[in-house]
Amino acid sequence: MHLESLYIQQFKNYESLQIQFAQGLNCFTGRNGAGKTNILDAIHYLSFTKSYFNSVDQFQAFLGGHYFVVESVCAQGNIQESIRIVFQKGIGKTLLVNGNDVPKFSAHIGAIPLVMIAPGDIALIQETAEERRKFIDQVISQFDKVYLNTLINYNKVLDQRNKLLKDFKLQGGFNRALLQTYNEQLVQTGNYIFTKRAAFIEKILPVFLSHYQWISGPDERVGISYESDLAKTPFDRLLDQTESADLDLMRTTRGVHRDDLIFTLAHNPMKKFGSQGQQKSFLIALKLAQFDFLSEVKGKKPLLLLDDIFEKLDQVRLSRLFAMMGEGKFGQVFLTDTQQERVKAMCASNAIEAKFFEIENGQLLR
Amino acid sequence: MNFPSSLIEDAVNELSKFPGIGKKSALRMVLFLLKQDIPMVTKMGESIIKLRKKIQFCERCHNVSDNRVCNICANPKRDPQIVCVVEDLRDVMAIENTHQFNGNYHVLGGLINPIQGIGPNQLKVDSLIERIKLFEIKEVILALSATMEGDTTAFYLSKKITPLGVSISAISRGIAVGGELEYADEITLGRSIANRIPYRN
Numbered sequence: 001m002h003l004e005s006l007y008i009q010q011f012k013n014y015e016s017l018q019i020q021f022a023q024g025l026n027c028f029t030g031r032n033g034a035g036k037t038n039i040l041d042a043i044h045y046l047s048f049t050k051s052y053f054n055s056v057d058q059f060q061a062f063l064g065g066h067y068f069v070v071e072s073v074c075a076q077g078n079i080q081e082s083i084r085i086v087f088q089k090g091i092g093k094t095l096l097v098n099g100n101d102v103p104k105f106s107a108h109i110g111a112i113p114l115v116m117i118a119p120g121d122i123a124l125i126q127e128t129a130e131e132r133r134k135f136i137d138q139v140i141s142q143f144d145k146v147y148l149n150t151l152i153n154y155n156k157v158l159d160q161r162n163k164l165l166k167d168f169k170l171q172g173g174f175n176r177a178l179l180q181t182y183n184e185q186l187v188q189t190g191n192y193i194f195t196k197r198a199a200f201i202e203k204i205l206p207v208f209l210s211h212y213q214w215i216s217g218p219d220e221r222v223g224i225s226y227e228s229d230l231a232k233t234p235f236d237r238l239l240d241q242t243e244s245a246d247l248d249l250m251r252t253t254r255g256v257h258r259d260d261l262i263f264t265l266a267h268n269p270m271k272k273f274g275s276q277g278q279q280k281s282f283l284i285a286l287k288l289a290q291f292d293f294l295s296e297v298k299g300k301k302p303l304l305l306l307d308d309i310f311e312k313l314d315q316v317r318l319s320r321l322f323a324m325m326g327e328g329k330f331g332q333v334f335l336t337d338t339q340q341e342r343v344k345a346m347c348a349s350n351a352i353e354a355k356f357f358e359i360e361n362g363q364l365l366r
Numbered sequence: 367m368n369f370p371s372s373l374i375e376d377a378v379n380e381l382s383k384f385p386g387i388g389k390k391s392a393l394r395m396v397l398f399l400l401k402q403d404i405p406m407v408t409k410m411g412e413s414i415i416k417l418r419k420k421i422q423f424c425e426r427c428h429n430v431s432d433n434r435v436c437n438i439c440a441n442p443k444r445d446p447q448i449v450c451v452v453e454d455l456r457d458v459m460a461i462e463n464t465h466q467f468n469g470n471y472h473v474l475g476g477l478i479n480p481i482q483g484i485g486p487n488q489l490k491v492d493s494l495i496e497r498i499k500l501f502e503i504k505e506v507i508l509a510l511s512a513t514m515e516g517d518t519t520a521f522y523l524s525k526k527i528t529p530l531g532v533s534i535s536a537i538s539r540g541i542a543v544g545g546e547l548e549y550a551d552e553i554t555l556g557r558s559i560a561n562r563i564p565y566r567n
Binding site for chain 2: 146149153159160163164167173178180182184185
């Protein structure tokens with residue numbers, strides 16, 4: 001699967017732009033603020049119907065204008081599909097696939113699998129557990145709609161249970177049968193989520209480890225472990241144990257909504273002990289594992305978007321990544337950098353054919 | 367909106383309290399009423415007042431009723447030992463229109479939803495338990511919405527009813543009759559396959 005072309009109008013710093021892509025590597029070079037990353041973000045729109053960076057559609061319009069268009073032709077074998085996203089201020093966003101309106105965007109998600117590697121990924125290591133749960137949930141939801149539905153239900157039950165705990169404390173009138181009703185519903189959905197997340201981590205871990213070693217060499221020992229309240233104690237017993245604490249604090253203190261992924265470097269927390277380069281390699285390995293995973297479940301190679309990777313990776317790690325590309329591991333790749341020369345040199349030394357685009361001030365020079 | 371008469375203004379304000387009726391629609395209704403002769407409008411007004419003052423709720427099933435016991439509960443041809451539990455009056459009407467059910471109903475008056483301040487005490491749950499004991503009910507059919515709140519309520523009721531030794535059933539959910547399989551959403555279809563039933567001719 002690959003994108004043949006991209007047409008954007010009134011999008012971010014582009015008035016209008018038409019590009020024909022190569023099937024392999026596409027490189028966008030130019031100075032800071034030229035608009036390289038905006039092209040990647042337009043591609044992100046085609047896959048997820050939203051921006052990677054900013055969730056407010058209106059801010060994506062050219063100079064605060066009132067509309068934008070992102071359009072592409074996606075090819076798979078002999079089949080071509082046109083995808084068009086139009087945003088109009090006050091009206092909203094519409095998605096057209098082959099000219100047909102798609103009212104439910106969630107139905108389109110997963111049709112163009114995509115993995116993006118960007119400097120902002122560092123939040124996965126630096127920020128709270130919520131970021132990491134969001135990451136797992138997004139990857140699993142891209143191919144498993146039942147998981148997404150169960151997750152939505154779990155959160156609904158959780159909200160109701162928390163409100164109930166609050167009512168018990170503030171208004172009195174404890175009702176054990178009702179609390180148990182919510183417990184049973186939490187246990188049912190929570191166990192499903194736990195099993196799916198554990199299976200996902202177990203599957204992705206060996207792939208991740210081999211990627212990390214390939215990028216960084218065998219000397220560095222890293223790890224990911226899935227930490228959940230449910231791992232040690234069955235959920236139903238856990239809820240019984242914490243009942244009095246829950247009633248006291250007026251919220252559900254244990255459950256899969258508190259899950260976390262622990263990233264380690266030689267058994268120490270990655271966040272505190274990893275250097276910037278190590279953290280970046282860790283994230284790239286994680287995203288590459290995601291790439292492999294999605295390729296397997298989707299049966300096609302996702303688009304790979306590499307934003308600004310030259311800045312954070314040292315020469316050794318970079319050349320390993322390019323060596324992977326040279327072996328034809330990836331499908332279509334989109335990459336941004338400030339210096340065309342170093343990308344060209346890297347491509348040449350790995351015998352990679354690439355198409356170069358030079359961007360300046362929202363315009364394509366050549 | 368400015369009105370030439372305070373009488374019109376009053377009437378518009380009252381009518382716009384209806385769900386789905388805004389000021390403009392209310393004004394249209396008021397202008398319609400002004401065009402009618404006085405007896406017709408009086409009759410309309412009186413029927414509304416009578417409706418609110420005289421309506422009763424059946425003391426057995428809590429459905430709306432003209433008498434102390436509703437027509438359905440009072441009908442000797444219907445089986446009082448089978449009770450279908452529903453959320454509100456609209457569900458009774460929907461099931462009655464199928465002509466497939468010959469038992470009695472029990473109207474809960476809502477679904478358990480703590481966020482909206484509805485707990486079992488706000489619903490007719492205790493009276494259902496009483497009724498099961500008093501009338502020696504054999505089967506309880508739970509006909510509640512397939513939402514999380516519906517599931518919670520069904521779950522809670524089954525907890526309360528099971529110790530009484532009555533059989534509990536729930537309406538089946540899955541592919542709509544006359545529906546194309548490919549148009550069923552993945553969740554419904556997945557569940558239909560997981561909860562498939564033995565084939566009967």
